[in-house]
Amino acid sequence: MGSAVERTDEHVREYLIYRGFTNTLKHLDNEIKADKEKGFRVDKIIDQLLQFIQSFDLSGLKEYWLYLDRRLFCRLEDVYRSTVNKLRTSLYRYYVINTIQKGNLEKTQEFFQKQALELQGQAEWRDWFILPFIPAPEQNPAFSPYFSRQWSDTFLVSLHNFLSVLFQCMPQPVLLSFDAEVQKTTSLTEENEQLCQMVFALQGESRDQKDGDEMVHHKLPAYVQNMDRLEDTELDLVSSQRVVSTSTPSRNFFSTFLPQGRRTPGKTPQSTAGSSPNQGALGRKEPLTNQAAKSKEAAAPKEVKPVPCQSSTSEPVNSQSQAGHQPAQQQPTHLRHKRIQDHEKERKELFSKPPAQFPQTAEKKGEASDAEAPAEACIDVPDSSAHTRTSGGVGEGGGLSAEQPFIKLSQEEYGEHHSSIMHCRVDCSGRRVASLDVDGVIKVWSFNPIMQTKATIMSKSPLLSLEWATKPDRLLLLGSGVGTVRLYDTDAKKNLYEMNIDETHPRILSLACSPSGSSFVCSAAALSRSGSVESVPRLPIPVSGQLLLWDTKTVKQQLQFSLEPEPVAINCTAFNHNGNLLVTGAADGVIRLFDMQRYESAMSWRAHEGEVYSVEFSYDENTVFSIGEDGKFIQWNIHRCGVKQSEQLLPQDATGPFILSGYSGYKQVQVPRGRLFAFDSEGQHVLTCSSSGGLIYRLTNGDPALESVLSLGGHKAPVVTVDWCSAVDCGTCLTASMDGKIKLSTLLAQKS
Known part of the structure; x- marks a missing residue:
């Protein structure tokens, strides 16, 4: 990264000179000279720390480390805080050992006098206060390891590696990646030229071989x-x-x-x-x-x-x-x-002879040799192959049409659940999946590089909703049926907080975390529906509910949104990319759009006959898509309130209620709880539920609004929720069904 920064600085200098911005260039050179990060060069940062240690500049060492902590270390997740503290402790010990080795006991005593208030409460420094009063500390068993060359080298290498990894993992600006893109483009160009030369050579050999065959x-x-x-x-x-x-x-x-x-x-x-x-x-x-x-x-x-x-x-x-x-x-x-x-x-x-008669002709000849059949079939190849490409499509035969947008590379199954799935969501990084079944069991698992369960969460109270936090993405929000929301750490496998929402509205139906990670929205509903989470026929009167905004850092409620014309249960919520807009779908069939900067409703309109089950922003965020109890998939223009851009009627197995039948008249019914549709990374295709697996449609601007392109299949029970992860190179579609099975279908997009 340091070399990329230096080359980028040179490019910026060249640009400023070209534009004639001489004053800006002078300021840039002065700031580069005073740059404490040393252009993200790890070796220079360590040299600066060693310079402070060798010159016994304790105040400069402390100030420089505090600057690195404010500038770099504070951006790390909490799990790395202990590593930073250990490195700081080792750095101070390295300073003390250096003062003793150089025979400067005055600086040794000065260190403990200035740092007494800070270090006396730390257990790792308790025995070090006697160090100035020991005649030969390098021979003391408690301190002799720190005087060895091995310890100092190990510390410096550890510090170097930590800073190197930190700089590599830091989000880089677009300008800084310019050099890498140039190198990548250059390497691709060279590789392309080599491949072209290979193609020309192979074509020449093919021509020579063809001429030889003709001879x-x-x-x-x-x-x-x-x-x-x-x-x-x-x-x-x-x-x-x-x-x-x-x-x-x-x-x-x-x-x-x-x-x-x-x-x-x-x-x-x-x-x-x-x-x-x-x-x-x-x-x-x-x-x-x-x-x-x-x-x-x-x-x-x-x-x-x-x-x-x-x-x-x-x-x-x-x-x-x-x-x-x-x-x-x-x-x-x-x-x-x-x-x-x-x-x-x-x-x-x-x-x-027509193509279909060639095999029959070969059979009628009878005495003709077996070598004749391949030649007759060879004449038929162009017609038969064209027929295969046309009729193959995306059917069960597995053939791919010329316009097929995705290739299904593989399909894996996660079968740790023993009851119907309600929610199945991938985190922001695409590394982990959280799935919740109707028994209240939550599984946190990964699928790359191998499928492995990371944590199992079981709750005494029924769980109805879940959502990944955005920052840090290891945290999971869990909504219960008794008016509580828990913040769960999937790495530490423990609850961090438990928030009491509202006793009069105990059912937490939906959770949505802001992209900034500073707050989350919670939808709470009253207990007007008896029974468990399985489906109950819709009541004529919508359920009462609240929509609340909570601060994730202070763990306090910030405000309650106004739901007009009356308080109603919000079934689904979704933020846009920057968290400035929030769209909700309610049990009264109304979609509400909230301005999160003013914390007020911007517009609302009746979208469906019956409840709104699932709602999402489009890729360009100029429209909103929704699926409702009436079985319709509708696209709404958010710049013109209540104006439809497209509408498509979906089958019941895509919108619910979902029905699973069995022997002796057994029937299990489940209303939609999780996400019913999900978009790909470019917003051109949508994944929906079906009775045997996920269905992928292409969004069109005409009628019909959806064009079926691929059936993922693989399920024996109705799929009740889906998710589409595009954080990795190959998109992964998740389809969860009523028998507790979750399928991961890895897709490869074919660029047209």
């Missing part, structure tokens, strides 16, 4: 393969055949469609052909002779007799080659026209 397309006869042992008479024969071959077509185009079995009937494997140019000449002449025999074989396959293994050419040619030159020159000329006619006839027969 020696068929296997040569035995007497040409053994050309090194030919006598003068046979060499003259080859030369004369080359003259004839130059005056006749070297290779008929239609011969490329003939099977290999017809080109060399009864041919046994021979040794590799020689490299003499005359081989190519004879190789062009030999197919004509072979194809005549093959055309006869195709016309009357039962009368064909195997040819002797000594030669792959027809018997007349062999006898003529043994008799003399002239017959070998006359025989191809005599048969040439007949062979061309046979080839033309066979080509017409092959192309006149």
Whole structure:
């Protein structure tokens, strides 16, 4: 990171000089010289600390460490605070040991006098106050390890590694990543050029091989393969055949469609052909002779007799080659026209047959060799492959259409729950998943690199909702059915706080944490529905409820939102990217949009007939999507109150209530609790529930508003909640069902 900072500074200097901002350049140079972070160079920071220690500058050492703590260490999570304290303790001990080793006992006593108030209450410093009064502390068993070279080197390496990792994990500005992007682009360009050269080389080899195949397309006869042992008479024969071959077509185009079995009937494997140019000449002449025999074989396959293994050419040619030159020159000329006619006839027969009849034709021939089938199928490849691409689509066959936006790479199952899932959410970093079932059991688990349960949370009181905190993302908000919200640390596996919300509205239906992490919204509802969390028919009168804002740092309630026209239970809540807007869906079918800077309702409109089950902002945050009890998936324009941009009617298995039937009339019904739909990272596709797995739709601007593109499948029970994690390279879709199974489908987006 330090080298990137230096190069970025040079780029900024160059820009300021180019723009003529000389005063700004002077201020920049002065601030760089006085930079206490040393351009994020760890070696320079440690050198500065050692300089203070060597010069016995205790005040400078303390001031510099406090600056690093305010600038860097305070941004770390609480779990790293103990590490920072240990490094500070070791740094002060390193200073004290240095004063004793240099024989400056005055500075040793000065250290304990100035730091007495700060250190006397710390257990690790309790025994160190006697250090100035020990005659030979380096020989004392309690202090001798600190005087060794091993301890000092270990401390400096630990400090160096800690700062290096800290700088690597710090969020970098866009300008600072410019150098890395340039290097990445350069490496990609070089790699692209290398790949292009490889492609050109492979194309050249392919052309050379193709030319060689055209020269020696068929296997040569035995007497040409053994050309090194030919006598003068046979060499003259080859030369004369080359003259004839130059005056006749070297290779008929239609011969490329003939099977290999017809080109060399009864041919046994021979040794590799020689490299003499005359081989190519004879190789062009030999197919004509072979194809005549093959055309006869195709016309009357039962009368064909195997040819002797000594030669792959027809018997007349062999006898003529043994008799003399002239017959070998006359025989191809005599048969040439007949062979061309046979080839033309066979080509017409092959192309006149429909693709579906090729296998039947091969079966009718009966006596035809097995080598003929691949050649006939080869002619049919273009049509059949085109049919496969068209009809494959995204069906069960697994074929992918040309416009398929995602490829399902894998699908894993998490089966630690034993009852129906209510909520299943991925944290902001995409590392952990929290899932809640109807029995009140919460599982916190990871799926990368392996699926592993990190924590199990069981509660005496029923749990109805959960939400990940944004900062730090290891915290989990848990809403109960008795009016409490717990803040749970998934790393330490313990409750940090428990907040009492409202006794008159004990059911915590929804939780949403602000992107800033400083507050969260809590929806509390009254106990007007009897029974458990399973579905009960909707009451004519909406349930009373409250919408509260809580501060996560002070753990105190900040305010209560006004719900017009009457207090009603809020089923779902969602913030926009910066937390300035909050959208809610209520049991009265109304969507309310709140301005979180003024903490008041900006607009509200009736969105659905019945309850609003799930609501989310669009990718550009100009619209809001919602799913309601009426089974509709609607897009609303937030700049024009109550104006629909699109509407789509979804099946019941996507909107609920969800029904799971069993033997002997068993039926389990569950109203929606968790998220019913989730968007991909670009907001162009949406994942919804279904009876057998998640369904992915493409958002369109026309009618219909949704276009089905992929079915994830994998479930045997209805899916009741979904989530789509795009924090990693490959998007992960989570689908949770009523049998307690959660499927993780890893998708690869295909860029068009």
